[in-house]
Amino acid sequence: MQADVPEDKLREDILDILSYCINCRFCLPSCPRFEITAGNISEGASGITRSLYYAVKWGETDKQVLNELRDILFSCTTCKNCEIACKNLSTGTKLTDAIEKGRQLLVEKMIGPMPQQRKALESLYIHGNPYEMPTSKRKAWLKSLDLPAVSAETEVLFYLGCTAPNDFNAQNMAMAFAQLLKQAQVRCGIWEDEMCCGSPSLNMGEKGLFEEIYTKNIQRFKALGIRHIVTLSPHCFDTFLNRYPQEAMQKIKVQHYSQFLSDLIEQKRLVFKNRVEKKVTYQDPCYLGRYNNVYDEPRRVLNRIPGLELVECSRNKADSLCCGGGGGRMWADFDAETNRLANIRATEGLATGAEMMVTACPWCYIHMEDGVKLIDAETSMKITGLAELCVEAL
Structure with a gap:
């Protein structure tokens, strides 16, 4: 299933990217993975990429060593915090790109x-x-969404993604956004046979499967005459926008639903009439913020809700703490971790x-819901989706 990319090319790319790293370790304090391990440098951004660099440079073949490399490479949340730190303080090395290629190399080696x-990958292929x-x-x-199937009259394809049908909290997020689309009288449609965008396969090193998925999706988009996609998930948004072949897209x-809501409000197609007298804070998703610089639109939406007070966590926007769910970690646990990122983030909230x-x-949503439970704060701070809060303000 792996793409036809020779191992030599992957090795060459990894060494080329990581040749810019001067091992200054300025990325370590910003790495969420390093924050929740016992201070072992190999568990943080610099340590992960240095381990990868030397394993490739020295042509490591010992299976036990490669398994250890796998465990630290796949533990990365791909939050891109390390790249922000490297860009601001050092050489601007594309560390997450190297990690992604390292994962592909290990999949190639089985x-x-x-x-x-x-x-999860088997299910992606089968289902x-x-x-x-x-x-x-x-x-x-x-x-249950009560939305029409996509047709020639469709203005916007509401792309649900894989998580909403599978998780109760994500279902609430999707149903709330569907209600907002109806309220704004958007000619929207859903794709009943929707397939995953392919992001999990990329995260887990299966580029060949990802290419199969995007080929099928692009063919369907063309067949359905899709001109505008609004996604529920930042991961789908980033994948369509940045990882699909640009000429085909x-x-x-492509918009994330927070951007689309901001546009609807500016166009006065969506108006909030009810006051929501609450103090709230906002959790920046990594693939919306650090990957695509979408920080203002969700806050713009929140600031238009009457009565709402928005307060920021100590770490916010580009410095925001990852929830821990990205990089394929929805389907894996790692023994070296002594805490959960969602617990730390809930405490900050x-x-x-x-x-x-x-x-x-x-x-x-899923990780933060677990986070407040695990620190015994369910009654003190509720987790909700942006769309759900907007529905409350209608």
Whole structure:
């Protein structure tokens, strides 16, 4: 299933990228993975990429060593915090690109991915989603959205992604956004046979599967005449916008739903009439913020809700702490970790005095919901989606 990329080319690319790293370790303090391990440098951004660099440079073949390399490479959340630090303080090395190629190399060698992730990839190939959800079950759930199937009259394709049909909290996020689309009288449609965008396969090093998926999706987009896609997940948004072949997507506008909501509000197609007297904080999803610089639109939406007070966590926007769900970690656990990122983030949210933490990512929603439970703060700070809060203000 792996793409036809010779191992030599992957090795060459990895060494080329990491040749810019001067091992200054300025990235370590910003690395969330380093924050939740016992201070072992090999568990942080610089250590992970240095381990990869020397394993490739020295032509490491020992299986035990390669398994150890796999465990640290696949533990990365791909949050891109290290790259921000490197760009601001050092050489601007594309560390996450090297990690992604390192994962592909280990899959090529049949060392990767993590054992727990293999089922997700098998499901992606068989069912078109990583959650082992049959198409019939997904279609049955879609009826609850009460949205039409995409047609020639469709203004916007609402791309749900894989998580919403599979998780209760993400379902609430999707249903709330569907309600907002109806309220704004958007001519929208859903794709009943929707397939995963392919992001999990990229995260887990299976580029060949990713290429199969994007080829099928692009063919369907063209057949359906899709001109505008609005995604629920930042991961789908980033994948369509930045990882699909640009020439095939150039006539399709891609937005995350927080951007689309901001546009609807500016166009006065969506007006909030109810006051929501709450103090809230916002969790920046990595693939919305650091990957695509979408920081203002979600906050613009929140600031238009009457009565709402937005307070920021100590780490916010480009410095925001990852929830821990990215990089394929939804399907893997790592023994070296002594804490959970969502627990730390929930504690930061509580410190603001907010009674609610808002996010615009299904995976952030899931992880932060667990985070408040694990620090015993369920009654002190509720987790909700941006769309759900907007519905409350209608």
